[in-house]
Amino acid sequence: MKITVVGAGAVGATTADNIIRRELAEEVVLLDIKEGVSEGKALDMYQTAALLGFNTKPVGSTNDYEKTKGSDVVVITSGLPRKPGMTREELIGINAGIVKSVTDNILKYSPKAIVVVVSNPMDTMTYLALKDSGIPKKRLIGMGGALDSARFKTYLALEMEVSPNDIHGMVIGGHGDTTMIPLTRLATYNGIPVSRFLSAEKLEKVAADTMVGGATLTKLIGTSAWYAPGAATAMIVESIVRNQKRIVPCSVYLNGEYGQKDICMGVPVVIGRTGWEKIISLRLSDAEKAAFEKSAEAVRNMNAALNLG
Numbered sequence: 001m002k003i004t005v006v007g008a009g010a011v012g013a014t015t016a017d018n019i020i021r022r023e024l025a026e027e028v029v030l031l032d033i034k035e036g037v038s039e040g041k042a043l044d045m046y047q048t049a050a051l052l053g054f055n056t057k058p059v060g061s062t063n064d065y066e067k068t069k070g071s072d073v074v075v076i077t078s079g080l081p082r083k084p085g086m087t088r089e090e091l092i093g094i095n096a097g098i099v100k101s102v103t104d105n106i107l108k109y110s111p112k113a114i115v116v117v118v119s120n121p122m123d124t125m126t127y128l129a130l131k132d133s134g135i136p137k138k139r140l141i142g143m144g145g146a147l148d149s150a151r152f153k154t155y156l157a158l159e160m161e162v163s164p165n166d167i168h169g170m171v172i173g174g175h176g177d178t179t180m181i182p183l184t185r186l187a188t189y190n191g192i193p194v195s196r197f198l199s200a201e202k203l204e205k206v207a208a209d210t211m212v213g214g215a216t217l218t219k220l221i222g223t224s225a226w227y228a229p230g231a232a233t234a235m236i237v238e239s240i241v242r243n244q245k246r247i248v249p250c251s252v253y254l255n256g257e258y259g260q261k262d263i264c265m266g267v268p269v270v271i272g273r274t275g276w277e278k279i280i281s282l283r284l285s286d287a288e289k290a291a292f293e294k295s296a297e298a299v300r301n302m303n304a305a306l307n308l309g
């Protein structure tokens with residue numbers, strides 16, 4: 001098994017670190033355009049092998065795609081992160097060019113790879129990667145809902161003063177401050193609806209905090225988050241390489257599912273060795289359906305800015 005992570009910045013390096021620690025592949029290639037950075041970070045990570053006891057080898061590459069050849073899974077994190085006060089959507093101008101050229105290069109050397117897109121605005125970057133490359137839709141996965149759901153569970157756990165490990169819940173829709181849909185109605189504390197433990201007001205606050213979870217961290221840190229994004233991305237990669245069939249909300253190409261066509265956005269999918277294997281169709285309430293439609297409209301407007309014709 002060989003995995004490539006493009007972008008050796010905060011999210012890319014953290015993703016690679018999580019992947020090597022869990023020995024998800026024999027080799028993990030970290031590629032960046034900044035001279036020497038990926039080689040340096042890969043060597044730094046490899047020096048933890050003697051301390052932590054893993055056997056996966058990280059390899060750095062300064063923009064040399066030959067080194068990524070034959071990758072089974074490729075994660076794309078290259079691109080600008082937002083600064084406080086910005087939306088993810090404002091990154092489209094620069095990141096579209098980066099994601100397009102990276103996708104072309106990756107598929108030239110690894111035509112059979114499953115590609116996980118992280119760069120923002122993620123739903124639109126996933127759509128761009130699909131339209132530009134023609135990659136079979138099931139091999140293209142946008143990472144957003146995995147992270148948003150982890151934040152949702154964390155905010156619920158904090159409010160309830162329980163372990164996040166006992167909380168189950170999902171966030172679907174777009175990966176944007178106003179497009180996310182935390183499915184509060186379906187969230188549980190080990191199978192028991194969270195509405196048994198928290199008031200409607202508290203649940204509304206949890207949902208609102210979840211939606212701006214990324215913006216909150218960006219304001220605190222000065223750039224966007226990386227620990228949970230890296231862990232969420234590695235969780236998806238693990239479900240692929242270990243064929244775990246986990247149900248994870250991911251941005252995938254919809255062709256009529258959830259009432260939407262020709263768009264990538266977050267819905268629950270089963271993730272296994274061939275990519276996303278199937279979409280789980282949830283019975284949404286009327287309010288949830290309306291939120292999904294509104295979310296799709298916003299994502300579609302963003303996609304139109306790509307001018308794909």
Ligand SMILES: NC(=O)C1=CN([C@@H]2O[C@H](COP(=O)(O)OP(=O)(O)OC[C@H]3O[C@@H](n4cnc5c(N)ncnc54)[C@H](O)[C@@H]3O)[C@@H](O)[C@H]2O)C=CC1
Pocket residue numbers: 006007008009010011012031032033034077078079080081082088091095098101102117118119120121122143144147175223224225226229
């Ligand atoms: N989908 C999600 O849930 C999340 C998405 N993100 C997004 O991930 C992206 C990366 O974020 P960070 O790692 O914090 O940024 P960063 O600035 O730390 O790292 C980005 C890296 O990409 C590299 N890069 C730029 N152009 C490249 C190219 N053509 N080829 C290869 N590498 C290139 C840069 O040199 C830099 O090292 C941002 O767009 C951010 O908004 C971040 C967190 C969560």
Ligand SMILES: O=C([O-])CC(=O)C(=O)O
Pocket residue numbers: 081082088120147213214215218224225229
């Ligand atoms: O907030 C951002 O810009 C980065 C991101 O997507 C997240 O952390 O959810």
